[in-house]
Amino acid sequence: MGTPAAIRVWSRELTFTRRIWKSLTMAAFFQPLLYLLGVGVGVGALVDAGPDAGEILGGTSYFAFYATALFATTAMFTSAQESLWPTLDGFQWTEGYFAMVTTPLTPDDVLAGITINHAFRTAISASGLAAVLLFFDDTRSIGLIPAVAGAVVTGLAFALPITGWTARCTTDRSFPTILRFGIIPMFLFGGAFYPVEQLPGWLQPLAWITPLWHGVELCRGAVLGGLEAADLAVHLAVLALFVGGGWVWARRGFHRRLAQ
Amino acid sequence: MHSCVTLAPVSEAVVTAKSLVKRFGDFTAVDRIDFDIAPGEAFGFLGPNGAGKTSTMRMVGCVSPVTEGELRIFGGDPDRDGREIRRRMGVVPQLDRLDNELTVLENLVIYGRYFDIDRTEGRRRARELLEFVQLTDRADSRVDPLSGGQKRRISIARSLINEPDMLLLDEPTTGLDPQARHVLWDKLYQLKEGGATLVVTTHFMDEAEQLCDRLVVMDGGRIVAEGSPAALIAEHATREVLEVRFGQRRNEAHAELVDRLGERVEILPDRILVYAHDGEAALVELHRRGAVPESALVRRASLEDVFLHLTGRTLVD
Numbered sequence: 001m002g003t004p005a006a007i008r009v010w011s012r013e014l015t016f017t018r019r020i021w022k023s024l025t026m027a028a029f030f031q032p033l034l035y036l037l038g039v040g041v042g043v044g045a046l047v048d049a050g051p052d053a054g055e056i057l058g059g060t061s062y063f064a065f066y067a068t069a070l071f072a073t074t075a076m077f078t079s080a081q082e083s084l085w086p087t088l089d090g091f092q093w094t095e096g097y098f099a100m101v102t103t104p105l106t107p108d109d110v111l112a113g114i115t116i117n118h119a120f121r122t123a124i125s126a127s128g129l130a131a132v133l134l135f136f137d138d139t140r141s142i143g144l145i146p147a148v149a150g151a152v153v154t155g156l157a158f159a160l161p162i163t164g165w166t167a168r169c170t171t172d173r174s175f176p177t178i179l180r181f182g183i184i185p186m187f188l189f190g191g192a193f194y195p196v197e198q199l200p201g202w203l204q205p206l207a208w209i210t211p212l213w214h215g216v217e218l219c220r221g222a223v224l225g226g227l228e229a230a231d232l233a234v235h236l237a238v239l240a241l242f243v244g245g246g247w248v249w250a251r252r253g254f255h256r257r258l259a260q
Numbered sequence: 261m262h263s264c265v266t267l268a269p270v271s272e273a274v275v276t277a278k279s280l281v282k283r284f285g286d287f288t289a290v291d292r293i294d295f296d297i298a299p300g301e302a303f304g305f306l307g308p309n310g311a312g313k314t315s316t317m318r319m320v321g322c323v324s325p326v327t328e329g330e331l332r333i334f335g336g337d338p339d340r341d342g343r344e345i346r347r348r349m350g351v352v353p354q355l356d357r358l359d360n361e362l363t364v365l366e367n368l369v370i371y372g373r374y375f376d377i378d379r380t381e382g383r384r385r386a387r388e389l390l391e392f393v394q395l396t397d398r399a400d401s402r403v404d405p406l407s408g409g410q411k412r413r414i415s416i417a418r419s420l421i422n423e424p425d426m427l428l429l430d431e432p433t434t435g436l437d438p439q440a441r442h443v444l445w446d447k448l449y450q451l452k453e454g455g456a457t458l459v460v461t462t463h464f465m466d467e468a469e470q471l472c473d474r475l476v477v478m479d480g481g482r483i484v485a486e487g488s489p490a491a492l493i494a495e496h497a498t499r500e501v502l503e504v505r506f507g508q509r510r511n512e513a514h515a516e517l518v519d520r521l522g523e524r525v526e527i528l529p530d531r532i533l534v535y536a537h538d539g540e541a542a543l544v545e546l547h548r549r550g551a552v553p554e555s556a557l558v559r560r561a562s563l564e565d566v567f568l569h570l571t572g573r574t575l576v577d
Contacts, residue, residue: 002376012370015362095357101323102351103374103422104343259323260284 005105009113010120012096016086017121024121028128032070036132039193040066056195060224064138068223069192070129071147072215075122075155080183082118083162084175090114092170097258107254115160115247122155123148133223143223150222154215157239158183160246167253186212214238274299274334274426274457275320281328282315289315291481292329299425302448302458304475306468306563308573311478313461314354317430320459322346334425347375350419350427354434356411358418360404364395367403368418375422382421389417393447409440416447426457433467445470465563477567484570489563496569497561498523500539504546504553505531517551526568533568535561 003011017024044062047053057065090097090110097110126148133139162178169175189199190212196204207213214235221227221235275297282290290312297303305313318324319331322342331338333345358367365386372382390396393413403411412432419427432448433441448471452458462468468475469489477485477492485492502522506514511532518525522536536542539558546553567573 003373008373008376011373012359015366015370016359019361094359095353095355096359098323099351099353099357099371100374102321102346102349102353103371104347104376105374106343259325 005109006112006116009100009105009110010116012100013114013117014120017117024124025128028125029132031125032067032074032129032132035070036063036067036136056198058195058224058226061138063136064224065220066193067129067133067136067139068147068220069216071126071151071219071223072154072212073187073190073192074125074129075151075215076158076183076186076212078122078125079118079155079159080162080179082121083159084166084178085172087114087163087166088169088172088175091167091257097254101258107258108251110258111163111247111251111254114163115156118155118159118163119152122152122159126151126155139223141223143225146222147219150215150219153236153239153243154211154218157211157215157242157246160243160250162246164246164250164253167250167257186210191216211239211242272299272335273297273332274301275459276332277316277320277329278331279329280316280319280326280331282312282319282324283327288481290319293476293478293481293483295476295483295486297426297457297459299457300452300455302452302460302471302473304468304472305459305461305478306463306465306472306475306567307461307478308463310480312481313463313478314430316478317428317459317461321349321351321428347422348425350422350424352412352415352419352427352429352432354430356415358403358411358414361402363400363402364390364406364414365399367414368421371418372421377421385421385423386417389420392420392450393417394443407440409436409443412436412440412444413447416444420451424456426459427451429458429460431461431463433462433464441467465567468563475563477563477570479567479571479573485566492563492566493561495566497565498535499537499561500535500558501561501565502534502536502539502542502546502556502558503531504534504543504551504556506551507554514551517549518546521546524569533565535565 040063044066047062053062100110101107130144130148133144165178189203189207190210191207196207196213199207217227217231218235218239221232273296277293277295279292279294280290281288281292293316305316307313315324319326319338320333322333322338322345326338334348336345338345359370362370365383368386368389369379369382372385373379377385387396387399390399393416395410395413395417398406398410403414406414429448433444436444448458458471460467460471472489474488475486476483485496487495504518505511508530511527511529514532515527518532518534521542522534524535526533534542543556543558
């Protein structure tokens with residue numbers, strides 16, 4: 001009977017989203033457009049003129065190479081942001097999560113509800129990107145649909161571990177550090193702008209253990225093809241590990257914080 | 261999910277606690293306390309900060325697991341039937357925990373969703389409740405700019421959205437100005453008259469005296485006394501109290517002068533309390549002994565005096 005508990009939690013988050021849906025939709029559409037024009041087209045003109053460009057990029061244009069990575073990087077940024085300040089607010093400032101657990105809802109329900117919200121928010125931004133990419137010949141593909149799904153999985157691989165961290169925070173002092181030394185380096189070195197094989201050999205393994213690189217490869221492969229079944233399985237497995245591990249860790253944090 | 265659980269009707273004790281313990285690591289916040297709360301009763305936990313009131317309240321609210329002992333609420337076990345028990349309770353937290361960005365009405369409707377009350381029904385109940393707390397004209401304004409008293413009234417309205425059988429209020433008037441406190445007390449009194457079971461924690465004596473049919477005095481995680489406010493005063497204090505001040509640090513020096521002035525004398529750093537059935541008579545006697553206090557006042561004994569007597573300390577630290 002009735003609505004599942006996690007959906008009832010999500011309905012609160014949706015009420016917030018509804019208040020800003022216009023700016024959210026605009027951002028989902030225009031932000032990738034800016035990146036695409038600035039980097040994809042601008043830098044792309046330079047890169048594609050290089051002698052080995054085709055070989056290094058696996059036979060695609062730089063625009064297509066970069067544009068498809070945006071699924072994963074946008075998912076990462078959206079999820080990281082949402083799992084930091086808005087989540088801390090539920091624990092620390094307005095204490096909305098504490099209000100929830102005095103009702104029939106449990107800490108598990110709260111975590112599940114905000115996880116659904118993360119997936120939803122990532123789906124919105126990834127759909128915006130997919131809509132933009134429909135306009136370009138290099139990226140117009142049925143693969144944009146699985147790429148949105150890939151973005152959602154990538155987003156959760158960030159959202160859950162970071163939510164677990166936030167559940168253990170009483171202030172936001174560590175948040176800028178997470179963005180500066182965790183998220184931004186991944187953005188730069190996670191294979192979004194160039195294949196990680198371009199990095200010095202000793203740096204490459206670092207890229208392989210980041211969830212971002214697996215997300216980038218997954219989404220890029222979905223749109224541009226050329227992804228081996230074995231690679232696909234590895235990417236999904238690593239992302240699943242971050243999602244699953246993040247869930248377990250976040251769940252423990254929620255119980256400790258909300259039901260001590 | 262828990263539909264197979266049948267909870268007791270509200271005619272028996274709503275809450276029963278036996279040897280209830282709450283520990284956080286090495287720290288014992290609640291130390292083997294016993295109490296019962298009857299349906300329709302306004303029950304209070306009175307004590308200073310750190311006495312264990314809020315920990316007790318969180319266990320009763322089924323959000324904090326019991327460390328040891330037995331706790332039954334509506335006949336159910338908080339561990340097993342937490343969801344079902346919470347479905348029948350309303351909670352007014354110390355901090356309002358309202359969504360400040362949203363409107364007053366949205367706050368209530370969303371809270372209703374937590375109980376699986378659909379939006380249409382939620383809006384209907386919310387409008388009724390806002391009328392009850394006299395905030396109908398604020399239904400569509402954001403919560404953020406409202407006053408502390410208004411926010412607390414929204415919290416109360418919100419806690420009633422599921423038509424609870426019992427209302428838990430943690431320090432309901434802390435931080436409110438006197439006028440807002442009286443408005444709030446009036447609302448709680450109306451609820452009580454309507455048959456609601458109220459459980460209140462407070463460190464305000466006047467609040468406990470105003471609201472509670474019965475209360476327990478807590479100190480250091482234990483219950484040090486139990487009874488109605490009047491009975492506690494009768495048992496642990498006298499009818500009247502004479503308060504005299506000789507100035508900071510000079511009270512001690514007057515110990516001899518006040519000796520045996522009343523049934524009991526408390527010498528505090530800032531004043532001397534003389535417990536007497538006739539405070540005026542005690543004051544006359546004090547003057548006869550030649551004392552010239554800076555100030556003297558006769559008042560009725562309150563729970564403050566009870567607490568002082570029981571613990572040797574004042575309540576507000």
